[in-house]
Amino acid sequence: MGTCSHKWEMTDILYGYLVVEGCSRCGGRASFFSTEAVAPVEQYKEGDHFWAHLTSSQATRFNLKCTKCHEVVHLDDLVGLMMSTCEQPGCYVANIAKSEGKMTSVYIALCADSSHSSGRCTSTASINALNEYFNQNIKTPGKKILVLPCSKCCSIDTCRGIIIADIGLTDIY
Amino acid sequence: MKTSELATKTGLKAINESEDKIIEGVYISDMASDIITNAKANALLITLLTHKVLIAAANLIDVAAIVILKGRLPDQEVIELANRVGIALFSSEDDAWTFAAKLARLGFNN
DSSP states (O other): OTTOOOOEEEEEEEEEEEEEEEETTTOOEEEEEEOSSSOOOOOEEETTEEEEEEEEEEEEEEEEEETTTOOEEOOTTOOEEEEEOOOOTTOHHHHHHHHHOTTEEEEEEEOSOTTOTTSOOSOHHHHHHHHHHHHHTOOSTTOEEEEEEGGGSSOTTTSOEEEOOBOOGGGOO | OBHHHHHHHHTOEESSOOOOOBOOEEEEOSOHHHHHHHOOTTEEEEESOOSTHHHHHHHHHTOSEEEEOTTOOOOHHHHHHHHHHTOEEEEOSSOHHHHHHHHHHTTOOO
8 A cells, every 4th residue: 555654563573582693704794583492503504605603692573564554564684773873984874874963863774694795685665664663653852763774884894883682681780 | 740750759860961751651671672662652761771772772762761770870881872862861779669669659550
């Protein structure tokens, strides 16, 4: 329903682990969401890649459903959200954040292929729905959330931010 | 009820300076993933968390203020992040149950 002014709500909420792996051959990074009871840490070969576990943390996964037209945006291509704190010169995300001003907070939608070796990232439909969802609920006048795909980061290794994931108990304090 | 009034009535200590907001609900959680999926805008968020992920999650939801329990204080880096996004931080000596009971006595029932 193209004319619907969507009213999104979270649906299909799952709790699990955000697992990040690295390839010892190409240096690529990959991440995925696991609903297993314990985060998988096994090393394995996949084509030319040799993936090894780097880190994992508890996280959540969800889809967005419009309460008006019942359209569901499946966020299968989203593995997490990161609040950007990047200030690196030349970083697109940092520049956008600066130009948007202090009332805008930039969040990065992290896709499974964080090194983007596949050429894919979080879809435009997912990014649009995330922006609409988070902004429709804001009550502070002038405040804005801007969600960008991680392909806009200067480098997934050096672009600074805070990944929204549950930290260990020893890190709480 | 505004955050300033709540602070006075429950003995909260302000950690930073921020805008006075109207509290429209309460949510208690120590998990960022739970906060972004269940907390509502303008809620008072009660937590033991002091890590910067707390601010990243609370800002996304647009909570009214955060109360950190049991006298715990966040690092300066976390306070600066809260200042940057305009989130009020308060500290309470209470545990979650004691503070929740205070809120119930003040008429918060959701």
